[in-house]
Amino acid sequence: MADTTFTDQNFEQDVLKNNLPVLVDFWAPWCAPCRIVSPIVEELAKEYEGKLKVGKLNVDENPENASKYGVMSIPSLIIFKNGHPIKTVIGAQGKENFKKAIDEALSA
Amino acid sequence: MYDVIIIGSGPAGLTSAIYTTRASLKTLVVAGGKWGGQLMLTTLVENYPGFPEGIQGPDLMLAMRKQAERFGAEFIDENFEESDFTKLPFRITAAGKTFEGKSVIIATGADTRWLDVPGEKEKIGRGVSSCAPCDAFFFKNKKTIVIGGGDSAMEEAIVLANFAESVTVVHRSEALRASQIMQDKARKNPKIKFIFNTEVKKILGDDHVTGVELLNNKTNETSKIDIDGVFVAIGHIPNTKIFKGIELDKKGYVRVHDHTRTNIEGVFVAGDVHDSHYRQAVTAAGFGCAAALEAERWLRDQE
The missing domain is CATH 3.50.50.60 (FAD/NAD(P)-binding domain)
Incomplete structure (x- = not known):
């Protein structure tokens, strides 16, 4: 599913306790570079279905986890595995870059 | 083709x-x-x-x-x-x-032209930024500095002032380069202060920014200030x-x-x-x- 939404309420269950690795896109409606990354994240969600759970977290509405994981610039994409952040990609970039980071994280 | x-x-x-x-x-x-x-x-x-x-x-x-x-x-x-x-x-x-x-x-x-000082590169996105409209939100009630003296430094400072507790514009020469209209906007804002003749020598902190080391290029005095965010706008x-x-x-x-x-x-x-x-x-x-x-x-x- 491309439109998974993570929140401070479901973060523990859906991200930290997920059996799959999880990619969280920290974003906000006022962030222009996030609008560039958003459609890419949706494509990644489809391409990695079954291997990686992909979803978005709105930092305006969910400040707790943004601050807990040290997000100070968005878009920030963080990949979690077994409840821990294992890879962070900060800033808008091409899809190939994101795929490289995901592939590295998945094979780690 | x-x-x-x-x-x-x-x-x-x-x-x-x-x-x-x-x-x-x-x-x-x-x-x-x-x-x-x-x-x-x-x-x-x-x-x-x-x-x-x-x-x-x-x-x-x-x-x-x-x-x-x-x-x-x-x-x-x-x-x-x-x-x-x-x-x-x-x-x-x-x-x-x-x-x-x-x-x-x-x-x-x-x-963006970065400062190219120790501690900068690895903290981009971790307290070092070149985009106040993107990142100001994360500096709610925090102390920040903006480096530069042109129009874009003024804009960064004004945007930051909507969120941050304080914004200090640090400029290496003794007068701003910014257009009058932008200078006036920044100077009118009670949260924005200015330090002149001063350069950033080092950005401090391990995994995120905790302060900067400054050098007054007139007196050659160095000082340290505790801050949470460094916004770079030097061209x-x-x-x-x-x-x-x-x-x-x-x-x-x-x-x-x-x-x-x-x-x-x-x-x-x-x-x-x-x-x-x-x-x-x-x-x-x-x-x-x-x-x-x-x-x-x-x-x-x-x-």
Whole structure:
């Protein structure tokens, strides 16, 4: 599913306790570079279905986890595995870059 | 095979694309991973003609892109990697794919000039930023500094002041370079303070910014202040070093021959990548138009 939404309420269950690795896109409606990354994240969600759970977290509405994981610039994409952040990609970039980071994280 | 490959997707590149597609030239825009250029990192743009109330920078860029797409421009949202201008067709590589074009317009613009001091690079996105509109939110009730004395430093400070507890503009000389209107806006804001004749020597902190080391270049005194965020606004550097065979000037900008031509026939240039003088969205768009017209004329002459 491309439109998974993570929140401070479901973060523990859906991200930290997920059996799959999880990619969280920290974003906000006022962030222009996030609008560039958003459609890419949706494509990644489809391409990695079954291997990686992909979803978005709105930092305006969910400040707790943004601050807990040290997000100070968005878009920030963080990949979690077994409840821990294992890879962070900060800033808008091409899809190939994101795929490289995901592939590295998945094979780690 | 494309008639024109445009590298870059700021006002120059997108205006070129609008003109080449309307001239029925098959056009590819190598837009980059973060397309849209410097205006994507701004808020309200009040000096682009046609928008009496101003327009948000990202909205302006989205509108330009839609306009180019409407006339058939193709886009690849990946970073340019390599060029081969030694023979025709020219070859451009992006994300591992190679594209062929009969002509090229270089419109890669300019990127943030960082301070290049210890502690900076590894903390970009961790307290070091060049985009207050993007990151100010994370500095709610925190202490921040803005480095620079021009219009963009004033804008960064004003945007930051909406969130931060304090904003201190640190400038290395004794007077601001910013336009009067921007200076007045910043000076009127009670949260914004100014320190002159001062340079940042080091950014402190392990995994995020906790302070900076400053040097007063008049007295040679050093000091340390505790802060949470460093916003860098000291200008831009042209994105030129990746083009093999393209002649640059002393400052590293693409050298222009006879309007918008580069030293290689069939390769044209537009916008901040060659223009160190005006550096405005509207002049970049104008240069984009000129380069497209020149490319069209050159292609016609080749037939």
